[in-house]
Amino acid sequence: MTSIVSVRDLKKSYAGGFEALSGVNLEIEKGEILALLGPNGAGKTTLISTICGISIPTSGTVRVGGHDVVTDFRAARNLIGLVPQEINLEPFETVMNTVRFSRGLFGKPRNDALIDQILKDLSLHDKRDSKIMMLSGGMKRRVLIAKALSHEPSILFLDEPTAGVDVELRKDMWDVVAKLKASGVTIILTTHYIEEAEAIADRVGIISKGSILLVEKKEDLMQRMGKKRLRIELSTPISELPQELADRGLEIAADGNALIHDYDTRSDRTGITALLKDLQNAGLKMTDLETQQSSLEDIFVDLVRETS
Amino acid sequence: MNFMAIASIYRFEMARFFRTITQSLVSPVLSTSLYFVVFGAAIGSRIDEVEGVSYGAFIVPGLIMLTVMTQATSNASFGIYFPKFIGTIYELLSAPISFIEVVIGYVGAAATKALFIGLVILATSFFFVDIQIAHPIAMISFLVLTCVSFALLGFIIGIWAGNFEQLQLIPLLVITPLVFLGGSFYSISMLPTVWQNITLFNPVVYLISGFRWAFFDTADVPVAISLFAIGLFTAMCLGVIWWIFKTGWRIRQ
Numbered sequence: 001m002t003s004i005v006s007v008r009d010l011k012k013s014y015a016g017g018f019e020a021l022s023g024v025n026l027e028i029e030k031g032e033i034l035a036l037l038g039p040n041g042a043g044k045t046t047l048i049s050t051i052c053g054i055s056i057p058t059s060g061t062v063r064v065g066g067h068d069v070v071t072d073f074r075a076a077r078n079l080i081g082l083v084p085q086e087i088n089l090e091p092f093e094t095v096m097n098t099v100r101f102s103r104g105l106f107g108k109p110r111n112d113a114l115i116d117q118i119l120k121d122l123s124l125h126d127k128r129d130s131k132i133m134m135l136s137g138g139m140k141r142r143v144l145i146a147k148a149l150s151h152e153p154s155i156l157f158l159d160e161p162t163a164g165v166d167v168e169l170r171k172d173m174w175d176v177v178a179k180l181k182a183s184g185v186t187i188i189l190t191t192h193y194i195e196e197a198e199a200i201a202d203r204v205g206i207i208s209k210g211s212i213l214l215v216e217k218k219e220d221l222m223q224r225m226g227k228k229r230l231r232i233e234l235s236t237p238i239s240e241l242p243q244e245l246a247d248r249g250l251e252i253a254a255d256g257n258a259l260i261h262d263y264d265t266r267s268d269r270t271g272i273t274a275l276l277k278d279l280q281n282a283g284l285k286m287t288d289l290e291t292q293q294s295s296l297e298d299i300f301v302d303l304v305r306e307t308s
Numbered sequence: 309m310n311f312m313a314i315a316s317i318y319r320f321e322m323a324r325f326f327r328t329i330t331q332s333l334v335s336p337v338l339s340t341s342l343y344f345v346v347f348g349a350a351i352g353s354r355i356d357e358v359e360g361v362s363y364g365a366f367i368v369p370g371l372i373m374l375t376v377m378t379q380a381t382s383n384a385s386f387g388i389y390f391p392k393f394i395g396t397i398y399e400l401l402s403a404p405i406s407f408i409e410v411v412i413g414y415v416g417a418a419a420t421k422a423l424f425i426g427l428v429i430l431a432t433s434f435f436f437v438d439i440q441i442a443h444p445i446a447m448i449s450f451l452v453l454t455c456v457s458f459a460l461l462g463f464i465i466g467i468w469a470g471n472f473e474q475l476q477l478i479p480l481l482v483i484t485p486l487v488f489l490g491g492s493f494y495s496i497s498m499l500p501t502v503w504q505n506i507t508l509f510n511p512v513v514y515l516i517s518g519f520r521w522a523f524f525d526t527a528d529v530p531v532a533i534s535l536f537a538i539g540l541f542t543a544m545c546l547g548v549i550w551w552i553f554k555t556g557w558r559i560r561q
Contacts, residue, residue: 014561052402055561074310074404082402088395092327097320104316105403147399 003027004079004155004186005051010060012046012210020046022210023060028155028188033181034215035201036190037300043210044190045085048157052082064155078106081153085160085190087140091133095124098132099146106151118146122176138169145176156180158189162196174200194297198222208304221299223266230261230272232279233288242282248275259284265293313405317413318420321387325421332421333428336375340429343371344436347493358495359526364437368430369520370492376426376451377458377487377512381479384418384462389469392559401560407553415463419455426451439523446531447522453538454515458483460545467558486512491520496528511541 005028012021020043028034038044049055051062053073062069067076090098099115119125122142127135132143141161148156158177162170177187177200191197197204198218205215237256248271251260259279263270279286325332348364355363388410391397400410433439441447462479469475490512496504507513508529518534521527527534551557 054398054401056556074406077402077404080402082398084395084398086395088398090391090394090396093320093323097323101316101320102399102403104319105310105313105399105405107310107312107404109312 002030004030004065005188006061006063007047007051008061008063010047010050010062011058012043012050012055013058020210021050024207024210024212026205026212026215028186029203031181031184031186032202033177033187033189033200034203034205035197036188036205036207037192037194037197038190038207039192039304042207044207045159046210047207048082048159048188048190052080052157053077078151079154081148081151081156083141083144083148083156083158083161085163087137087144089132089140089143092131094129094131095119095135095143095146096128098143099150102147103150108151114152115146115150118149121179122146123172138165141165142173145173149180153185155186155188158187160190160192162191162193170196194300206300206303213303227293228263228265229292230263231290231292232259232261232286233290234258235285235287238284242284244282245278248278250275310405310409313403314409314413314416317400317410318417321414321417322420324387325383325417333425336379336425337428337432340371340375340432341436343367344433348436358498359524361524361526362437365439366495366520366524367493368433368437368439369523370487370490370516371433372426372429372451373454373490373512373516373519374487374492375429376422376454377483377515378479379425380418380422380455380458381462381465381483383421384415384459385466385469385475385479386462387414387418388463388466389472389475392466393472397559407549411460411463411549411553414466415456415459418459418462419452422455422459423452426455441523442525443522447519450515450519450522450534450538453542454519457538457542457545460542460549464545464548464552467552486510487516491516491528511537514538 005026007024007026007028010021010024010026011019013019024043024047026047036044036047046055050057051064051069053069053076057070062076064076065079067073067079069076093101096112096115096119099119100110100112103111103115116125116128119128122145124139124142124146127139132140135143145158145161161177162173165173174196177189181187189196189201201218203215204218204221206213231253234257238252239256241250241252249261252258253260261272261275263272344364344367347367352363352367357363358366391400465475465478469477489507490510491507496507496513496517499507514529514534514537517528518531518538521531521534552559
């Protein structure tokens, strides 16, 4: 895979001295969907703003399609479509005019057929001549997407695309993203809905306090999430594992009152039946069973906590 | 140069003008007509002639300048302030356009609107007074230059303004008094000598004088000085805009 966006040692400090990005390194691969997860104020929007040209980097470089975003900004920005987090639209303009305007800003000749198609894909076509102020919040958000797509970008940044959007619309939005990916568009989205990242991303990046903590394939993360922990409460505490249970991968809990067994829910055999049988054979009396699944949320929370 | 982007900004801004055509056009025409009635007919009947021109005709260039300067400034300042206010500025910052293209688009549209209004006022004045234009090309040139330079000033105000109040502040507190005291409704030769000298520090004097020369072939100050003054003013505005462009002041963090 070749990277289409390359961020090196990117730092961004604001006038007040606040460092929003402290040395970000990130390679975004062509054609992927990358979800950037992070708590509020982690630097997600600043990172996107700096890649897209809204903020000037304090130091470090950002290359988009091989073009530096500062020195060769025209070539870099030509490739990018940006959907901002806030609903920023001219209220008195019609949908069609405002989307046309966006296309023009990117130096592309007028192409109403293309814009009509984009509006159809976003279920906005019947509103093409409506004024923005007449639209619902969800529709306005889709107008922002239409504007970003109007110049046929090869990279699309979606900053919190489904914040404050109802469940149904969120699913529609995911379908739109999937279609775009199928057409070859690279998509970077920020979110703090973990299920959103799980549902659509190829890779997940976790950002906190201006640093990227990890960027990993979603499957690898899911692998970690697939781990489940079985806790077996015992009626009498033990200090040592019985012989027949030695190779079962069991751990004795700190107080000796329970046994802990980690297993993978995705494998064909979890070995739980055999384990319970062995426990019975070893003469151990169980009072309770409890299972816990580690989620992306746990991984996320652990990581964020570790760094703070 | 991204010409398509300039055209897009220009068209988008002009669309706003035509959408609000009533307030864009009717109010300046109405207020100008009122000036004609009050100054031209009521007061003008008591004043015979100023520098060989009937008073009604004499105030026409001043009235046009008054409107054109305020319109160019307010249109340009609003044009760039509004995207800042509603947040659509993100689009200008993330598009493959440089600040120069943004300036040409917004200033061009604001200047066009002001020019249009100026010409409508000129046409309206033909209904009230009999005027001849001695130097039509110079008249149009002065008008266009004034529209552009004050639109540049308006653009700077729009970038600077942090709220709607500040947006109104300079047009209200600086431009209107300067225009009123710049000889819109009188010849500065009518003032006592001390005030004549003080008035020479008012840049608007040169613009109105030059513009009036284009109509009546008489001027308070030599035309060359008028041209130099408007050139200097335009250059100063361009200088400030260049600095804003270099530093990203109040636009790009």
